[in-house]
Amino acid sequence: MPDATLADRAIVMRQARLHARISRRRAVSMLAWVLCGAALAALCLSIVWIIGLVLVRGIAALRPSLFTTVTQGTGGGLLNAIEGTCVLAFGTLLLVIPFGISAGIYAAEFRSSVWARVIRFLSDVLVGLPSIVLGYFGYVTMVEGLGWKFSVAAASITLAIICLPYVARTTEVALGEVPQSLREAAYAMGAGAGTVTLRISMRLAMPAVVTGVLLALAISVGETAPLLYTAGWSNYTWNGHLTGSPIGYLTYVIWAFINEPFAAAHALAYAAALLVTGMVLLISVASRMILLRAQRRM
Amino acid sequence: MTGARRAPGFGIGMNFRRLMAILGGSVPVSAVAIVLFLAVYAWPAIRFNGFGFIASNSWNLGSLYAEPVSQGGAMILPGAQYGILFLIVGTLLSTAIAMLIAVPVGVGAAVFLAEALPGRARLWLSFLVEMLAAVPSVVFGLWGYAVLIPLLGHYIFPLMTGLLGWIPWFGEPAGSGYGLLTAGLVLSLMIVPLIAATLRDAITAQPMYMREAAAALGATRFETIWKVILPGLRPVLIGAGILATGRALGETMAVLMVSGNALNVLPHSIYAPISTMAAFIASQLDSALQDPTGMATRALAEVALVLCLIAVLVNVLARLILARATAATSQQRA
Numbered sequence: 001m002p003d004a005t006l007a008d009r010a011i012v013m014r015q016a017r018l019h020a021r022i023s024r025r026r027a028v029s030m031l032a033w034v035l036c037g038a039a040l041a042a043l044c045l046s047i048v049w050i051i052g053l054v055l056v057r058g059i060a061a062l063r064p065s066l067f068t069t070v071t072q073g074t075g076g077g078l079l080n081a082i083e084g085t086c087v088l089a090f091g092t093l094l095l096v097i098p099f100g101i102s103a104g105i106y107a108a109e110f111r112s113s114v115w116a117r118v119i120r121f122l123s124d125v126l127v128g129l130p131s132i133v134l135g136y137f138g139y140v141t142m143v144e145g146l147g148w149k150f151s152v153a154a155a156s157i158t159l160a161i162i163c164l165p166y167v168a169r170t171t172e173v174a175l176g177e178v179p180q181s182l183r184e185a186a187y188a189m190g191a192g193a194g195t196v197t198l199r200i201s202m203r204l205a206m207p208a209v210v211t212g213v214l215l216a217l218a219i220s221v222g223e224t225a226p227l228l229y230t231a232g233w234s235n236y237t238w239n240g241h242l243t244g245s246p247i248g249y250l251t252y253v254i255w256a257f258i259n260e261p262f263a264a265a266h267a268l269a270y271a272a273a274l275l276v277t278g279m280v281l282l283i284s285v286a287s288r289m290i291l292l293r294a295q296r297r298m
Numbered sequence: 299m300t301g302a303r304r305a306p307g308f309g310i311g312m313n314f315r316r317l318m319a320i321l322g323g324s325v326p327v328s329a330v331a332i333v334l335f336l337a338v339y340a341w342p343a344i345r346f347n348g349f350g351f352i353a354s355n356s357w358n359l360g361s362l363y364a365e366p367v368s369q370g371g372a373m374i375l376p377g378a379q380y381g382i383l384f385l386i387v388g389t390l391l392s393t394a395i396a397m398l399i400a401v402p403v404g405v406g407a408a409v410f411l412a413e414a415l416p417g418r419a420r421l422w423l424s425f426l427v428e429m430l431a432a433v434p435s436v437v438f439g440l441w442g443y444a445v446l447i448p449l450l451g452h453y454i455f456p457l458m459t460g461l462l463g464w465i466p467w468f469g470e471p472a473g474s475g476y477g478l479l480t481a482g483l484v485l486s487l488m489i490v491p492l493i494a495a496t497l498r499d500a501i502t503a504q505p506m507y508m509r510e511a512a513a514a515l516g517a518t519r520f521e522t523i524w525k526v527i528l529p530g531l532r533p534v535l536i537g538a539g540i541l542a543t544g545r546a547l548g549e550t551m552a553v554l555m556v557s558g559n560a561l562n563v564l565p566h567s568i569y570a571p572i573s574t575m576a577a578f579i580a581s582q583l584d585s586a587l588q589d590p591t592g593m594a595t596r597a598l599a600e601v602a603l604v605l606c607l608i609a610v611l612v613n614v615l616a617r618l619i620l621a622r623a624t625a626a627t628s629q630q631r632a
Contacts (some may be wrong), residue, residue, distance in 0.1 A: 009378040029521060040427075043491075050430075099324040125613060130605055133548070137585075171314040193315055222436075224436040225580055254439075273440055277434065283432075
């Protein structure tokens, strides 16, 4: 029966084509997985490479005298820079905590008001502004305009403006996740907006708000560009003046000293890189742990 | 807050609101002040430079030891000219290269993290990728300077000119390692975590039934991701991508350390030295301060202003696209 064989042959061929198509699709999928894995592997390799470089050369450059002596020319220690970074970070937090959290509170608790919308929109604009632009703004207005020269005040205020939108945004998002029924219950008990926000909503939002503040801390430790023309550089420890005298900081050492032709300068740059990277990574691990603990408690 | 108005804490409530409004006003006030002060400060330079500022390659402070002359109503040094076309081109090209590398790598890494790895490995590798985002930009610059540039300049770029030399922009000379491609590579590393982390979270958050439906139709796991999950996440990818673009446009230190800081020339190959607006502001203030007429620092403020405008434009664009994409998706769902 020729008809049957013809039909058989058609079925066989169709199945063969189907199998070929399936195995081609499997092969394509496999290849795509390999490419995706390679992308992730390249990323992980880079991070291990970068952190490895900083660790190996940084640890080799560590000496106790780094923490007790100031920089002299392109040698000496890092005491002035370590102290300067701490002073600037402290000043930044001092400014950004009240202003940033207030902005977040207003944007979240009075969210439908016009001013809240203005805060939210311009916070998004501010977060997109390059940090060097803010540094130049600080130079034009404070260093030159107000005659503060390179100073702690000019540098801290510039850093605080950079951090503002981050703190405001994390606070706003954290408050947005507090259930509305809690607020209503508190209002029903006769509490005012201040009591409700500070004693009910903020208490629940606190872990996330703290991560926002930690992010600000990491930014103020790790930034360089906005400080170049607001903080300047100083070989001496801080003299306690807010304006009029420059201050050293760690990230400057990395940038300026790696370009020097001396081994001692390179050692200082790598030691500074180790300290900065260590601090920033520690901060990000801490903020992650705070979030994890908060999630577990809920 | 009508509830608060009737409550006994009325006075405190209103004062609290006003206090938050005033303190929170620091955000809009700073944003407006930055643009306003830079614009006012740069105004004499804007008037003096005109359109040539963004259309010519002629950044020249003039002769620093000569008497300032009056030209076009402004006091300048003789021969002073300010044109930053090469900076605009350098900024846009390095960002474009960074995005060309970062988007596919970020998508691939996100898909692998979200779908291919078991729980514990996923947690640790996600953490590793997020660590990359925390590394300060000057440390990226340090790595680029100490590791990447010798490696690229001595081995990879000469190899690339040999293999890919027939493609325009990829041919000789291979250069020193400082340049456009190096800057793009370092920038891409800095922005890839943002894309990867955002997309990974979005993939993980997609409902299980979509995967089940695709699997029931006979799709392989990768086809499920590629044809079912990822198309729905296009707005997320566009949003993260444009935010990453904004960051790459304004990145300063890493670019300053690896770009070769070219002056007044346009790149003619992918290995050629460039400079970007952000890096230029950081590197030029010291010499601009030598200009007794102050026109150089005002011209630098104009650079900052142009960079500012591009950054705001990119940002607003991202939000518009995101809003439209989200509206379209919710319409589809409905």
